[in-house]
Amino acid sequence: MGLRGLARGFAAPRPFVVSAADGTPDRLAVEAEMRRRGWRPALSPAETGTLVVCGTPGAALAEAIETVWRDMPEPRVRASADLEGAGGGAARAPLELDDVPMADRADDRDGLRLDVLHVPLGPVLADWPAGLRVDLTLQGDVVQDAEATAVDTADGSFWHGRPAASRLDGLARLLRVAGWDAAAERAAALRDETLSGAVPEETLARRFAPFARRVGRSRLLRWMTRDVGGVRDALDGRLRDIGAALEGRDVPPRPPWRAVLDALPALLAGTELGEARLIVAALDPDLGTAADG
Template sequence: MGTVAGLPMAERADDRDGLRLDRLHVPLGPALPEWPAGLVLRLELQGDVVQRAEVDPVPTPSTSGRAFWNEPWLRASAGEPVTVGEAARRQCAAHLDSLGRLLGVAGRSNAAARARNARDRLLGGAGRDELVPRIRPLVRRLRRSWTLRWLVAGVGAQAGGPVDGDVYSRLIAWLDAIEHALDDLDDVGLLPDRPLTGPRGRVDTGTPPSQALLDALPGLLEGAEFACARLIVASLDPDLDELAPQHLPGGHGHG
């Protein structure tokens, strides 16, 4: 490795085909379209293949309230009465938000816009009679899309753990959860004390579910093609707001 005009040159190393290629260091984030807010990844590339990936230390969010997407379950963990329907509404909106991000990265801008529109209607308090005709046709269309399946199947695959499967299976899991939540929108029963499972996993274990997603990212990215990196990140969609201490059950914020 040397310098030209005082600037460091790329190093060389063997790639998976035995060729000597430049190793390029590429940061992604913290502000990109269709990107988890605040996330910074540092990738080491050879050709179009990610050889190494690191997640930058995540700064503690400064917001003082509960993490928005987990708020109903965190309220329930504090002993407040929260209905199943209220939690289902937030769950459905959260998955539509993540779905819109993944579809945007995949180049499905029209479907992404429909997912975001449905998310906004949910958060605005629209009733089930209005929501079902908006959401179920979108879910059916995505399930039947062979081009979408061809694009993301096999990408970011892992067996077991919090991110079991590939990008396509995680997409299907979101669609399943969206349909299930639609069925529960009018349920006036109260959430049980345990388990408390938000959009990204259990919120009552002391460890935010997005931490497990961040921990899994380097392993999923290493060996993947650079063009697939953003699809993998979007299929996990970690919520960095969960990492603030005051967003955990029993946690306390600091002035």
Template sequence: MDLIERVRRWAVARPCVLVVDVPGSTALRWTVEAELDRRGWPLALSPAGADLLLVVGTPGEDLAQAVDVVWSQVPGPRHRASISTGDEVSSALDAAVEALGEAAGRGQPGDDERPSPGDLLEQRGGGDHMAMEHGGTDADGHGEGVPHADGHAMDHAGMDHGAMGHGGHGEMDHSGHGGMDVAGLPMAGTTPDRDGLRLDALQVSLGPVLAGWPPGLLLHGQLQGDVLSRVRLTWVDADTGDERPASDSGDARLLALDHLSRSLEVAGWPTAARDARRARDRLCAADPADVEAGHRRAARLARRVRRSRTLAWSLRGIGVVGDAEAGPFRGDVFDRVRWWCELASAPEPPADVPPGLSLERVAGALDGAELAAARLVVASLPLSHPAARRMPLSARV
């Protein structure tokens, strides 16, 4: 084994993992995330930053198509794996490392070995899919090692809200679209903005495959500059019904820690997100000592998050929900993060948690928001998940 091959294998020994969870696979995702945290493998927020694409559960037809598009955007060396039961998590990850090492030893694959996302979208129905932004907005964080006024250091990984993942659509193939589409994606038109000025308006989509994003959620909207308008939310392959954690204990604190983990991951605080997942995993344990340790970890995390001035500065004023019927989910993203902290650190589990918000209400909170803020808003809100809202991808234009 020469030096170059050794370096390549070393580089993929701790891969970045993009987890794609299927509606109804929450408990399995928790098992996968626990094993990833135990191994110290970081989570990727976009296909461009991933080495391993890990599909958790069995996706439906529409979601499987979206996964194919995301897979085409993952750079090499890369590997794709699927996990359907908790028993195969460890072996699947071991096999993934071995496969990545072999792929690294072969070197970078040629561009002709993989289809472009535009080609895949054309195969699925051409322009009917609009701009399926499965890579999404890379709202990675708030700056690595930002000092806190309370003496803590947030390891925020750089507030890269400008990195809108358009990977894979650079090849402008105008053939077959009548001059109006590029690689199966509609070109921008002009419409009046909120001030009455006529600006370019591009039809965009977020999801259904996105880190820190509800599984199967698809956002359609109009983008003028970096501002979203005419937002519509629908579910992909939503026949499984309500997406609530399938835990034996029924402890609402598990739900709170899960939302807290996703919100902090999208906000760019990966170590705090990992602590939330570890507290959640301890609370799921059968050993009373582990459960007590989970309570202590959740309380420490809640204090740390509530006192973070950098996090408050970053999230204040984003995604304001003013409807009184929203209950504890009123206010902005930081208000909701603080509420999840209170729920997660409660000494006793609450009797019940308010139901998720309707898609129409969440769409209203996203209307007028910046594109980079949309992921933060969605990560902080629980959504109702009725199967009646399911529509095929080809109909969502």
């Protein structure tokens, strides 16, 4: 065995975590346990042979998960939400050309002939709203058309009555999509402390305030989110709402997910792929219920 194989043998597992619309409690438990073990989640099923499914997927999401499962590298392991059995699984080489969707050609908005790619985002995707699928038509790296579909829903949202934790969860996801992993981990830790009830809200508010200032004043994050489908405004609003909720003040309810999905195509048209992911993360639809608070 060479050095690369030896290092791989001692590498910590990197499970790929998928959540159904009703899987938020399991997902939070999985994230907390991975953090305790010092594991990092896989960003793609192609990176790992370990799959963790949270909640009870409906038929459409279950079919998408099975498709991903069949394509994961051997030996593969399907672990429970307590990560039992998650020590196995294999690593995989980088994406091969055969994995890339084929392209058509069409005129772009400037009349040039560019490749047209039909790219689905979700429903099995890291740092992505559970149960959401967005089908994109790309020319070059620009979104020409988008269609948002709810492929999995639930009867009620875990986040009802938990406004601060709900928005901290969405903030963590947005920061991960933006590539700021350390800040995302801090937001997730504050979320878990809020949910535990073991830390007084005034203490949490004091802990959150300097973190909010750091995120809000980040020049790189401001540069990344400026003029991107309202992402900056959504981020600033989320920081304000978290602070208000931790101080016991009322915050506006989150919009129904159906309204968010209806708005997505217009917001995504004309954006680049990375910007599209930021917009979805900023809107953060919760398909657990139509009005989740």
